Amino acid sequence: DQQVKQNSPSLSVQEGRISILNCDYTNSMFDYFLWYKKYPAEGPTFLISISSIKDKNEDGRFTVFLNKSAKHLSLHIVPSQPGDSAVYFCAASAGNNRLAFGKGNQVVVIP
């Protein structure tokens, strides 16, 4: 049973526009959420995280929003750049150092 779900497996966006990636989770015990970015032939790279005590965290062009009541989080990338083309994984933890991952979203930024 998948506890972290990422629908819409791929997204194409024009350079300079906003990329929005969505993630839903089912386990109400999750209290820490992360986004990872993965290029081909490389391991996932930590991008940004958010604790359940917050509803927004921003780091440069990347912002993560958390809606606990809907068990939903999203990652906004603005403006999107060609180097952002990668697979993005949503992950969640219940504070036990065990991360549950989604299947990932492929983002393609068109120059």
Add this chain to the structure above:
Amino acid sequence: ETGVTQTPRHLVMGMTNKKSLKCEQHLGHNAMYWYKQSAKKPLELMFVYSLEERVENNSVPSRFSPECPNSSHLFLHLHTLQPEDSALYLCASSQEAAGVDTQYFGPGTRLTVL
């Protein structure tokens, strides 16, 4: 070397071979992990080591045998694998602390079992 390194990056082996994957973390972390990533599936946690003790084994077949000799090194010993074991094997590390579970990954070993 910085971060988390893994060797080899690519490995092709027959079903009767024995091989080992190596992971080394240079971050001073106290927890290490093995994950399996198969096509179109989420990352699957295989093993967790905390302070060099195995704290989790997620129903992984015995043909996969982990070893953690110290907090910086992690091995995955492979023997009599099956073709369906072909996947990307990722190592990660983290510093265990309440409420902070950020894991840092190595580049992975792409394993092909013939």
